[in-house]
Amino acid sequence: MTATEGTEAVGARIAAARLWAAHQAPYLASALFALNPVILDAGPVADPRFRGFPADTRWNVYVEPGRALATPVEEIGWWLLHQVGHLVRGHADRSPTGDDAGHRWNQAADAEINDDLEADDLAGPAGVVSPAGLGLPANRTAEEYVPMLDVLADALGRGGGALVEAIDCGSAVDGRERPYEDGGGLGRLDRELLERSLAAAIQERAAARGDVPAGWRRWAEDRTRPAVDWRARLGAVIRLGLRTVAGQVDFSYRRPSRRAGAYGDVVPPSLVRRVPETVLVIDTSGSVGDDVLSRLLVEVTGIVRAVAGPGRRLRALCCDARPYPVQEVRRASDIALVGGGGTDMRAGLAAAAALRPRPDLVVVLTDGDTPWPERRPAAHVVACLIGAGGTAPDWAAVARVPAGAS
Amino acid sequence: MAAPSVVREALAVAVVANLPVVLWGAPGTGKTSAVTALGAAVGLPVEVVVGSIREPSDFAGLPVIRDGSTWFAPPRWAERLAAEGNGLLFLDELTTAPPAVQAAMLRVVLERTVGDLALPEPVRIVAAANPPDQAADGWELSAPLANRFVHLTWSVSAEEVAEGFAGGFPVPEFDVKDTAGPAEVAGARALVGAFLRVRPELVLAVPDSPERAGRGWPSPRSWELAARAVAACAHLGADEPVLAELVLGAVGEAAGFELLSWRRNLDLPDPATLLDDPEARLPERLDRLHALLGAVVAHVRSDGTVDTWQRAWTVVARVARTAPDVAATAARSLARCRPEGATLPRAMLDLAPVLRAAGLLR
Numbered sequence: 001m002t003a004t005e006g007t008e009a010v011g012a013r014i015a016a017a018r019l020w021a022a023h024q025a026p027y028l029a030s031a032l033f034a035l036n037p038v039i040l041d042a043g044p045v046a047d048p049r050f051r052g053f054p055a056d057t058r059w060n061v062y063v064e065p066g067r068a069l070a071t072p073v074e075e076i077g078w079w080l081l082h083q084v085g086h087l088v089r090g091h092a093d094r095s096p097t098g099d100d101a102g103h104r105w106n107q108a109a110d111a112e113i114n115d116d117l118e119a120d121d122l123a124g125p126a127g128v129v130s131p132a133g134l135g136l137p138a139n140r141t142a143e144e145y146v147p148m149l150d151v152l153a154d155a156l157g158r159g160g161g162a163l164v165e166a167i168d169c170g171s172a173v174d175g176r177e178r179p180y181e182d183g184g185g186l187g188r189l190d191r192e193l194l195e196r197s198l199a200a201a202i203q204e205r206a207a208a209r210g211d212v213p214a215g216w217r218r219w220a221e222d223r224t225r226p227a228v229d230w231r232a233r234l235g236a237v238i239r240l241g242l243r244t245v246a247g248q249v250d251f252s253y254r255r256p257s258r259r260a261g262a263y264g265d266v267v268p269p270s271l272v273r274r275v276p277e278t279v280l281v282i283d284t285s286g287s288v289g290d291d292v293l294s295r296l297l298v299e300v301t302g303i304v305r306a307v308a309g310p311g312r313r314l315r316a317l318c319c320d321a322r323p324y325p326v327q328e329v330r331r332a333s334d335i336a337l338v339g340g341g342g343t344d345m346r347a348g349l350a351a352a353a354a355l356r357p358r359p360d361l362v363v364v365l366t367d368g369d370t371p372w373p374e375r376r377p378a379a380h381v382v383a384c385l386i387g388a389g390g391t392a393p394d395w396a397a398v399a400r401v402p403a404g405a406s
Numbered sequence: 407m408a409a410p411s412v413v414r415e416a417l418a419v420a421v422v423a424n425l426p427v428v429l430w431g432a433p434g435t436g437k438t439s440a441v442t443a444l445g446a447a448v449g450l451p452v453e454v455v456v457g458s459i460r461e462p463s464d465f466a467g468l469p470v471i472r473d474g475s476t477w478f479a480p481p482r483w484a485e486r487l488a489a490e491g492n493g494l495l496f497l498d499e500l501t502t503a504p505p506a507v508q509a510a511m512l513r514v515v516l517e518r519t520v521g522d523l524a525l526p527e528p529v530r531i532v533a534a535a536n537p538p539d540q541a542a543d544g545w546e547l548s549a550p551l552a553n554r555f556v557h558l559t560w561s562v563s564a565e566e567v568a569e570g571f572a573g574g575f576p577v578p579e580f581d582v583k584d585t586a587g588p589a590e591v592a593g594a595r596a597l598v599g600a601f602l603r604v605r606p607e608l609v610l611a612v613p614d615s616p617e618r619a620g621r622g623w624p625s626p627r628s629w630e631l632a633a634r635a636v637a638a639c640a641h642l643g644a645d646e647p648v649l650a651e652l653v654l655g656a657v658g659e660a661a662g663f664e665l666l667s668w669r670r671n672l673d674l675p676d677p678a679t680l681l682d683d684p685e686a687r688l689p690e691r692l693d694r695l696h697a698l699l700g701a702v703v704a705h706v707r708s709d710g711t712v713d714t715w716q717r718a719w720t721v722v723a724r725v726a727r728t729a730p731d732v733a734a735t736a737a738r739s740l741a742r743c744r745p746e747g748a749t750l751p752r753a754m755l756d757l758a759p760v761l762r763a764a765g766l767l768r
Contacts, residue, residue, distance in 0.1 A: 012730075013763070015760055016763035017764070019734050019764040019766065022731070029696060031693075033692040073763055074765065077764075188409075192663065194693070
C-alpha cells in the first residue's frame with residue numbers, strides 16, 4: 001500500500017467513525033463534523049500514553065495512521081465523542097496548574113464526560129476511566145472527581161495495582177501543548193460560536209424529542225444561560241440599594257464650597273452625601289443553617305462597609321417568628337445568631353422600620369420560606385434568598401445565593 | 407475574554423471610527439497609558455480628566471456672574487479641545503466618581519457639552535472604569551449611559567507585559583482621517599437591518615438586573631454603534647476577533663453572538679437556490695456543509711413534492727464525493743421523509759460503503 005492510499009484509507013475510516021458517532025449521538029453531529037482530523041504522517045509518536053486519539057484546544061484530533069487502521073470504527077467514533085466532551089466542557093481552561101496535577105486531572109475530566117456517554121449506552125473501550133466502573137457517583141464535575149480518584153488510587157496503590165491505564169487525551173484536557181501539534185485550527189471566536197450553536201441545537205432537540213442525556217442537557221442550559229456569580233449579584237444589588245437611598249445628596253454649610261473663590265463675598269454651600277443607615281434582618285428560623293448565615297454575613301457586612309465607609313456601626317436584628325433585640329456591631333463575627341422557631345419576616349421588617357434613626361436600607365437574609373408584608377416598607381429592601389426555593393415580593397431587590405455557598 | 411492585543415486593536419479601531427468606548431479593567435493595568443500612547447500615535451491631542459477627584463461643576467461649568475446673568479464657564483481642558491477642533495477626551499475612573507459627578511459626566515458623553523461650550527464632533531470620547539467588584543467604592547453604570555458606549559474588557563497577559571517592558575508596547579498604526587465613507591456605513595447598516603428583520607426580538611432588550619445594566623445591551627442606538635463598528639472594521643481591514651470585541655461590546659454578548667453567527671452563515675447558499683443550481687459553490691468546512699444539508703432537508707420536508715426530494719439527492723450525491731459521512735447523515739434523514747411514490751435514487755447506493763463501514767447497513 002502506498003502513502004496516498006494509506007491516507008485515503010485512514011480518511012475513509014475516520015469518515016465512517018464520524019458517521020457512526022453522529023448516528024449514536026445525533027445531538028452532537030455539528031460538533032463531530034467540526035472536529036478536524038490531523039493525520040500524523042511522521043511515524044509513531046514516542047509517548048507511551050498516546051493510546052487514544054488526542055485533541056488540542058483548536059478542535060484538531062490527532063490520528064496515527066497505524067492505530068486508526070487497527071482500531072474498530074466504533075472505538076474511533078467513541079473517541080471522537082469523548083473529545084467533543086473535553087472541548088465543549090472547557091477542560092483546558094479549568095485545568096489546575098502545577099506539574100503533579102497533570103494526569104489525575106485527565107482522568108477526572110474523562111470521568112466527567114464518560115458517565116454522560118454511558119448514559120446513552122456508549123461504553124468506552126477497555127481501560128478508560130468510568131465512574132460506574134470505579135464505583136463512583138455519576139454526574140459530578142471533574143473538580144469533584146479529582147479527590148475521589150486520589151483516594152481510590154491511594155488505596156489501590158497500596159495493594160500494588162494501578163487505578164486505570166494512563167491514556168493521554170492531548171492538550172484539550174490541560175492546555176499544555178504537545179510536541180506533535182501544529183498551530184492550525186479554530187480560533188477563539190469560532191469555538192465560541194460553535195459551542196453556542198451546539199448548545200442551542202441540543203436544547204431544541206431536547207424540547208422536540210427528549211432523547212438527549214441529562215448531562216448534555218445540563219451542559220447546554222449552563223452554556224446558554226451562564227451562571228451569574230452570586231457574589232457579584234449580591235454586591236450589585238446591595239450597592240444599588242445603597243445608591244437608591246444615598247441619592248439624598250444635600251447642600252450644607254458645614255464645609256466651604258470649592259466654588260467659593262468665584263463668588264467673592266457670598267458663602268456658597270457645598271455638597272455632602274449622607275451615609276445611609278443600613279439594618280440587617282437575619283432569618284434565624286430552624287430552616288436556615290447557621291454556617292450559611294455566618295458566611296453570608298461576612299459578605300454582606302464587607303460590601304456595606306466598603307460602600308458606607310470603615311468603622312461604622314451596623315445594626316442587625318435576628319428574627320424567627322418574632323424579632324429579637326437589635327444588636328449594634330462592628331464586625332460580622334460579633335453578631336449573635338439567636339432564635340430557631342418558625343418564620344415570619346413581617347415581624348422582622350416591622351421591627352426594623354420602628355428603629356431610630358430610621359433605616360434607609362434593609363438587607364434581609366432568609367431562605368424565602370416566610371410570609372412577606374403586603375405593602376412596600378418605607379425603607380429600600382434587598383432580599384438575599386438562600387437556596388433555590390423561596391420567593392420574595394416584587395418590591396424587594398433579590399439576590400439568590402446557593403445554599404452550599406462557599 | 408479576548409486576548410489583550412485584540413482589545414488594543416479594537417480600541418484603536420473605535421477611536422479612529424469615533425465610537426465612544428469604555429474600558430473595563432483592574433486598576434494599574436495600563437489603561438491610561440495605552441490611551442495616551444494611542445492618542446500620540448494617531449496624532450490626536452489627549453486630555454485626561456479623572457472623575458473621582460472632580461466636582462460636578464468641573465463638567466457642568468462653573469457658574470460665574472457676568473453682565474448680570476449666570477454663565478457656566480467651561481474648564482480649561484474643554485476649551486483646549488474646542489480650540490483644537492479634534493482630540494481625544496479620556497474620562498478616567500468613570501465608575502469610582504461620586505454619583506453626582508457621574509451625572510455631570512453623563513452629560514458630557516451624551517450631549518458633548520461642557521458648561522456653555524459644545525465639544526466639536528471629531529472629539530473622541532474614551533472612558534475607563536474599574537469593575538464594581540474590583541473597586542471598593544465603585545458603582546455600576548446606569549443603563550442609559552452604558553447603552554451609549556462600546557464596552558471593552560481590558561486585561562493584561564504576562565507575555566505582552568514582558569515584551570512591552572523590553573521593547574515598548576505596540577501601538578496600532580491607523581490614519582485618523584481614513585474612516586469608512588457614507589456608502590460603507592450604509593452597507594453595514596443594511597446588514598444589521600437585515601439581521602434585525604430576521605430576529606426582531608433582539609432590537610430592544612432592556613437589561614433586567616443591575617449588573618447587566620452596566621454593560622452593553624441591545625437597543626436601536628447600540629445597534630447603530632455595532633453597524634458603525636462593522637463598517638470601520640471592513641474599511642480598516644481589521645480581523646474578525648476585533649470586530650467581535652466591538653460588536654459584543656456594543657450590544658452585549660447574547661445579541662452580539664447572534665449577529666456574528668448570522669453574518670458567518672450569510673455566504674452559505676440558500677437551500678432553494680442550491681436545489682435549482684447544481685453548480686452552486688459548497689462550503690469546505692464539514693460542519694458548515696452539515697448545517698447546509700440540514701437546511702436542505704428541512705426545506706424538502708416542508709416542500710413535500712417528489713421533484714424537490716429527487717433534486718435534493720443530486721446535492722447529496724455531490725457532497726458524497728468529498729464528504730461521504732456528511733452526505734450519509736443527511737441521506738438518512740432525507741430517506742425518512744420520502745414522499746409517496748418516489749423511488750430511492752442511485753445516490754443512496756454510492757453511500758453504501760461508508761454506511762457499511764459504520765455498521766449502519768445490515
